[in-house]
Amino acid sequence: MGYYKQNRDFHEARWDEPFIMEMGNPGERGVLIPRASKEVREISGDVSELVPKGLRRKKAPVLPEVSQMQVLRHYMRLSQETIGTDLNIDIGLGTCTMKYSPKVHEQLVRTEKFQEIHPCQDESTVQGILEIMYKDAEYLKAISGMDKVSLQPAGGSQAIFANVQTIRAYFEDKGEGEQRNEIITTILSHPANPGTAATLGYKVITLYPDENGLPDIEALKTAVSRHTAALMITNPEDTGIYNDRIRQFVDIVHEAGGLCVYDQANLNGVFGLTRARDAGFDMCHYNLHKSFSSPHGCQGPGAGAQCVSEELARYVAAPTVEFDGDKYYLDYQRPDSIGKLRAFYGVPSVLIRAYAYIRSMGADGMKQIAELSILNNNYLIKKLLEIKGLSMPFARGRFRMEQARLSWQELTEETGVTTDDICRRIVDYGFQDYFTSHHPRVLPEPFTPEPVETYSKDDMDEYVAAFAAIAREAYTNPELVKGAPYKAALGARIDEECLTDWSRFATTWRAYRKL
């Protein structure tokens, strides 16, 4: 009971698989497809007659010719060389909210009643999925306090992009489109905030942390002006420090005539504890593949939710899903909408999972997620900070929300072992590598764990024990850590220059062979 392994003799699967491109033999087939009937073929005629001359493919694509069992085996092996949340204590990928993705949700989305419905079907034949999408939006309104939700964004960054498009549309309508050409963000907010703002041509002003680790409020006061279109900010930022002056931030920007956008990609620490609208924000967004439990899928598909106030409701991405008291329908009659963001209506598989998740939690379960992720985080921090060489910059003694940015600076100075070395070494202990920081690294030798509510105390104790062991190694045998990993799927160190020198860079096997 309460046992956790401290001497786990782990080794990741290492199959040393060849390229699929080099496997198999001419003539092998992985799958057969239905063919046109004899009569159809006779009536249609020879396909070479049907293809316009200039468009006929001259050389067949050099795709693999491999039988089915061999294709499957290859990919099974590659999957074993990948560490998902299902396999490891995935606390390290902080800000990514690597929570458990319930298996019952996977059963739900696999039904043919969902997998095989076409987005252009008559609305009367897709009432089920529309109902789920509509109710998702209603629930997200309750969670955010906002008045209108669009579920069209295909990911968190696209939802942020939708919010910037909304900022643009709003000020263009007010005749201030040219004038309000600046967006303020913070260096510890997600890079998609400055990224989306710049994509739409906004000048980006970045606030840095003050001595308490919070965005500098004086710098904000200097930054705002008649050019301010919006503030786009995360709270808590990657540091996990709750910005208790957030309402003042919002007020300062509102007084200058700008809008305030809350990046809530990671909602985990605030479910039911605070709401974006109640802090005065005009917009926020959620990543439904993070806080709402959808699996991350090797970087997608995810889904985003754009949530806005009444004043901005007419701008959200169209179509939205509405209900007329009798049936659900897609509303395209939104003339002021920022329009289409993604093909069709977003990523419905993620929306089904989010629906199931909310329904299995209810209001109290949602709040419990926030409470336990905060408890877990502060417990983990307390334990981690007992490790020599690891510290937590800023706001000493203050509790964090659901994640924290720590620093190995002291250990690096004393041993020469860096956070990147430790990040590789942790894989030898049976954990996924960890998230250091977004770029630029504002804090030295960063490490950003996020022990969400689905990890047990025992999980965290094992996790901490592994880092304690690595720190001991760093102080006694630093070369051991620097040479890591030894037990990962890839059993050799790569030549990093292949990834930094354009003349040695290839994204495909054919390009590599030409180098």
Place this chain on the structure above:
Amino acid sequence: MEKTFVHPYMPNSVPEIKKQMLDELRVKDIREIYESIIPQDLLYKERLNLPEPICSEYELKKHVTGILNKNISTEEYTSFLGAGCYKHQVPAICDEVNTRGEFLTAYCGDTYSDHGKMQAIFEYTSMMGELLDADVVSYTTYDAGQSVCSSFRMAVRIHSAAGRERSVILVPASMNPDIYSQADAYCRNVARLEKVAYVPKTGLMNLEELEKKLKRGDVAAVFYENPSYLGFFEEQAEEIARLTHQYGAICIAQPQVSSLGIIESPMNLGADIVCGDIQPLGMHLQYGGGQAGFIASHQKLEYMEQFPTYMYGIAKTDKEDTYGWGRAMNYRCSHGSREKANEYFGTETGLWGITAGVYLASMGPQGMYELGETIMQNLQYLIIRLNEIDGIKANPFGRSNFQEVLVDFNNSGKTVAEINRVLLERRIFGGKDLSKEFPQMGQCGLYCVSELTTQEEMDALVEALKEVVENGIL
């Protein structure tokens, strides 16, 4: 009344464990923690207005499945819908691989721990490279629309990096209206989209108008779809590329991936950037959720530098015949350089890239050839049969088509909506109604087939339409 309970997804909801952890932190209640950091006036004092929880998996499944069962799927009715989302055979091993927990629940682990994921993604880009005859293939984007948007902006950046001020993107007037509006909004601050008319009789791009516009010298890129949104081939692909290059612009093309076993890649017809969607390669319809985009180009530095997404580069290791991978040159992406990046970037559709890899590895060159061939034969049969019906004109432009065909109901005296309503009663999803997207065409539908469409299904459609149109049954 707050009702907390021990939740199977929350091990530390067990009161004794919670207490141990609280003791460690020297606090009595979790509330003490967050109330010490969140100001009172920001704390939400009410209970979220959400339905009470469904506690067991069985009840949850029954509830959600109960809602989803209100849908009617294309396995129950025959579907002739396409328009950017295509029903194909999904090999069982595609589903098997993409539901593996290792892939399904992995995220951004790197070179050593997620070696298999990295290899699977590189194999996907490598196989796409073969299908497209392109040396550079990006990590997957959100969808075709996003890949078109980014391709347009890449073209503008390529010119501007070379000191050329070119900001007009020429697109066919018949292009996918959703993607057009997506791109228009996405590019507005750096480029202007301008439509090139099609020749009314043939549907093909009006090359005289194209050249006239190119002559102005402000055109950054010319874009075409092949096949077009309306299903027919742009047979002048090579000529469009030639003209585009003659006037110093960049040629961008969107092929249909399922056609490339028999149809030449636009890369071999002069295109500089090729983009599109991989949904047909192993993704179920999912109500439009299986879309994922690709961008590809030749191995030219001025192009490669402008890709806005992750690129997975291959790296030698200290062991012979063993390779590793890494996300490379990330300064191009907002993850690497924030507002200085080419464009914004985020979590997109990695799992679908891996799935498309499994699909292409299974299909091989012969499978892709047979896929293209079967689709063309089925479509040709449908066109011939539909044209037996008085009042209906299938393929009014008289072109060669792939997978989809315009069906003109203007002489039937009925609207597409009316016709589709009757078809629905007969368990058929008729082609997409284009009367709103292309009002100038009047009452036209866009009909789609695939290798899965059977002769019986097409015959049943023809019989149903005969009754509706010739006998006036509504």
